[in-house]
Amino acid sequence: MSDYRDRIIQIIADQAMLDPSELKLDMSPQDIGIDSLGLVESIFAIEEEFDISVPFNANEPEQSDFDISSLGAIVAAVEKLVAEKA
Template identity: 55%
Template sequence: MDVQAKIMAILADQALLDVSDVTLDDTLETLGIDSMGLVESIFAIEEAFDVTIPFNANAPADSGFDVATVRSIVQAVSALVRERA
């Protein structure tokens, strides 16, 4: 499964955008994804890859899961998928 393509599709769906409008350098803010959208995206990513993302919506900076850009989300999820394998 292509982690990058799947995450970009999940984020595009959440942002109500075409997947071609999502780039690795986008932030959640540039995609128009708010904190509730982030939580929904994380649930969708966890379900899609059968991983548990260490993210605390109440203290995102303390969770150790980098949601700064699409690229950082892809890298973090890729690492979780590798650890699980």
């Protein structure tokens, strides 16, 4: 599963214009420096990369069925969506 993690970290690092090695799984999008628009763009990129549909509402992120509290939570949620699709 670490291949998923590496690809997700790369997508988010690209969005934040950081080196992937700077990102830690316990960092929140805010810690990384990603604003709400950047988060939406990251989610679109993740959907495209993994051919999944992320249940995320940018207008009400706390109401979404997709945990964006930390990078690790995003990785776990994407891995779950990919597994459910398989």
